[in-house]
Structure formats: structure tokens, C-alpha cells
Amino acid sequence: MDRIVKVSSQKAVVIFSKSSCCMCHAIKRLFYEQGVSPAICELDEEPTGKEMERALITRLGCNPSVPAVFIGGKFVGSANTIMTLQLNGNLKKMLKEAGAIWL
Template sequence: MHHQTASWGSYMAQARSTMVEEPLERIERLASESAVVIFSISTCCMCHAMKRLFCGMGVNPMVHELDEDTRGNELERALMRLLGASSVVPVVFIGGKLIGTMDRVMACHINGTLVPLLKDAGALWL
């Protein structure tokens, strides 16, 4: 009698790795991989400003350049649906939670809620 040694969990992990990830699932996974995640386009001046804001605060965000991703257009369309907007980059996630676009992040920065969000996510230790 043959005994199978692979567990159901390892089988499912293999099955998932061979399936193509849906754009929203991929966004969720990428957004949870770092304390601060920015979906960006490398030539966008607002994206550059957002990256500089976080770096200037001592935060090292994980940046996903949509124009350098083979499925970047799909991710951008999914972000548009998620935000209900036609123009979305840069899009910021802190602690795996959607914060929003440039205007929302700047509002948080101005009203003093950005630093506590970053501290809670483990992106700042001050």
C-alpha cells in the first residue's frame, strides 16, 4: 500500500502557486508585505513626491512601479475600481490598510494622523 506524505496544506499551496492571482488579490498580498506600500508609476511627479515624503520622514516604503510590472495595467484598473476614481497613482497602504491617494495622505500628514498610523504599522519608531 502506498502512503502519501504530502499534506493538504502543501498541496493547496502548490495549487495556488500555479494559478494566476486576481489583481485585487495581488494588491492585497503586496499591500500586506511591508509596513508602507506605494503603488506608483516611475515617471509620475506626484508619485515621486509621495516617495520623497515618506523617505524624508525616515520611512522606507515598498514601491511597486506599475509601469514596470507586466500586469501593471490590470493592477491599475483594480486600484481604480477600489478607489472609485479614474486616476489613482500614487496609492498608499499603511499596515496593509488602504490610506488612499496623494490628497488623502497629505490630509493625514497635515492633520497629524499620519505619524501615528506609521508608528502603529511599525514603519516609524520615534
């Protein structure tokens, strides 16, 4: 969990992902299209990825474990939450407040 906290606080937007996950790809693309350059942590490419994934599941209740999105150092949620925020217009507001976008 310490590694997750450290990584999630390094940039305005951090996405914990797996390179083979189609929902992860969709969420990353959504952020790129918003003009955000998120930090991406591919758990299947990290030496401690399995432990990090377990922490996401047990400590944060991520189910499925990825994508797990942090904005402004705070856990926001997974794909369903991010898509809901996008559809109701709150994602852009959160990104502005975190300094991820300027417009």
C-alpha cells in the same frame, strides 16, 4: 486585486506608483523624509501593472490611480489624503502604529 492585497501586506507601507508621475515622486519623498522605507510597486514596470491599475480604480475607487498608499496593509488613499494626514499630524501616528517608524 489578489496581487494588490498580497503586495500591500508585505511591508508596513506600500506605495503603488508610476515612475513618470510627479505626485508619486512627491509622496515617496515624503515617506523617505519621515524615515520610512516603503515598498514601491511601479505599475508601469510591472508585467501585470495594467490589471493592477484597473483594480485600484474599480475596486478601491482610486482616481487618479496613483499614488495609492497602503499603511499596515490597509488602503489609506492617494496624494490628497496623505498630504492631509501629514498636515494634521495623523500620518506619523499611523506610521508608528503600523511599525513603519519607531520615534
